[in-house]
Amino acid sequence: xxxxxxxxxxxxxxxxxxxxxxxxxxxxxxxxxxxxxxxxxxxxxxxxxxxxxxxxxxxxxxxxxxxxxxxxxxxxxxxxxxxxxxxxxxxxxxxxxxxxxxxxxxxxxxxxxxxxxxxxxxxxxxxxxxxxxxxxxxxxxxxxxxxxxxxxxxxxxxxxxxxxxxxxxxxxxxxxxxxxxxxxxxxxxxxxxxxxxxxxxxxxxxxxxxxxxxxxxxxxxxxxxxxxxxxxxxxxxxxxxxxxxxxxxxxxxxxxxxxxxxxxxxxxxxxxxxxxxxxxxxxxxxxxxxxxxxxxxxxxxxxxxxxxxxxxxxxxxxxxxxxxxxxxxxxxxxxxxxxxxxxxxxxxxxxxxxxxxxxxxxxxxxxxxxx
Numbered sequence: 047x048x049x050x051x052x053x054x055x056x057x058x059x060x061x062x063x064x065x066x067x068x069x070x071x072x073x074x075x076x077x078x079x080x081x082x083x084x085x086x087x088x089x090x091x092x093x094x095x096x097x098x099x100x101x102x103x104x105x106x107x108x109x110x111x112x113x114x115x116x117x118x119x120x121x122x123x124x125x126x127x128x129x130x131x132x133x134x135x136x137x138x139x140x141x142x143x144x145x146x147x148x149x150x151x152x153x154x155x156x157x158x159x160x161x162x163x164x165x166x167x168x169x170x171x172x173x174x175x176x177x178x179x180x181x182x183x184x185x186x187x188x189x190x191x192x193x194x195x196x197x198x199x200x201x202x203x204x205x206x207x208x209x210x211x212x213x214x215x216x217x218x219x220x221x222x223x224x225x226x227x228x229x230x231x232x233x234x235x236x237x238x239x240x241x242x243x244x245x246x247x248x249x250x251x252x253x254x255x256x257x258x259x260x261x262x263x264x265x266x267x268x269x270x271x272x273x274x275x276x277x278x279x280x281x282x283x284x285x286x287x288x289x290x291x292x293x294x295x296x297x298x299x300x301x302x303x304x305x306x307x308x309x310x311x312x313x314x315x316x317x318x319x320x321x322x323x324x325x326x327x328x329x330x331x332x333x334x335x336x337x338x339x340x341x342x343x344x345x346x347x348x349x350x351x352x353x354x355x356x357x358x359x360x361x362x363x364x365x366x367x368x369x370x371x372x373x374x375x376x377x378x379x380x381x382x383x384x385x386x387x388x389x390x391x392x393x394x395x396x397x398x399x400x401x402x403x404x405x406x407x408x409x410x411x412x413x414x415x416x417x
Contacts, residue, residue, distance in 0.1 A: 175322025203385030220305025295348030
């Protein structure tokens with residue numbers, strides 16, 4: 047396909063894992079997207095062949111888009127897909143690895159929300175405002191893949207909120223250490239979720255693999271782009287992760303050690319003034335401000351602040367000196383929007399804007415279509 051999807055046409059895309067909770071978020075967000083149009087919804091063999099309305103137990107607060115409801119679900123097989131260069135993956139990690147590799151091997155650009163390929167040396171792990179330059183690793187993958195396909199990955203939902211708060215501090219003062227304690231919403235466990243008897247009136251102080259993801263992914267995202275891989279940031283991260291009875295919105299209690307001394311006003315200014323390439327380009331899903339700062343002593347709170355900037359911003363509050371490190375604060379981010387489907391959609395917009403999608407030119411700035 048040639049030309050730009052924002053010049054009167056939308057880019058055809060496929061969605062893998064379309065019936066799950068993150069897949070449903072993708073469907074809702076893509077329904078009226080100005081650049082992308084869903085042409086294929088893919089799921090497990092038990093759903094293939096059925097109408098999407100029949101196979102997806104729709105749990106979003108917005109209505110099921112009619113365009114998606116009437117589509118036949120396809121198996122996750124690149125040979126069965128229509129012609130579309132861009133593929134979103136909301137697959138479960140148990141099956142995502144081989145399937146995503148198959149689509150990349152077929153020449154598709156895969157934007158994945160799954161964990162399977164995140165730490166591979168040549169696979170970019172990207173928060174668009176934080177490390178857009180890491181997308182250059184796509185070309186490293188293409189040197190070894192004659193089809194031209196590649197995989198880019200969206201980080202863990204908690205990692206995204208953390209690095210949005212850490213990156214401005216890294217740029218302004220340097221980082222040496224961070225301690226983070228998470229209070230993570232039940233929607234992060236996917237469908238069917240956690241049994242009510244286990245989570246109501248309770249806090250579960252263990253989420254399998256979550257602490258390791260936070261500690262390892264953060265170092266890669268904040269690292270430097272090398273010739274064929276990322277040189278990890280040397281920051282030391284200690285994470286403790288808890289599941290709490292909140293529907294959406296992950297809360298992180300963070301303490302940071304800085305390399306250089308900083309006054310509280312300078313720390314606040316670094317957070318409030320932070321912008322990235324999505325804001326410079328005016329990408330459709332980009333928040334106006336990636337980080338919102340609160341003065342209120344009792345915020346941020348999931349019910350009040352998770353939808354800031356359409357759920358695409360991290361909200362930081364309770365900034366104060368830390369007696370162990372330098373500063374401590376609270377971060378809130380929407381785990382199924384910024385932390386999953388919305389973050390992956392913003393990543394796909396950046397990939398398209400940078401010209402990494404086969405047949406799509408790079409752009410200087412997005413201008414919304416009229417009508």
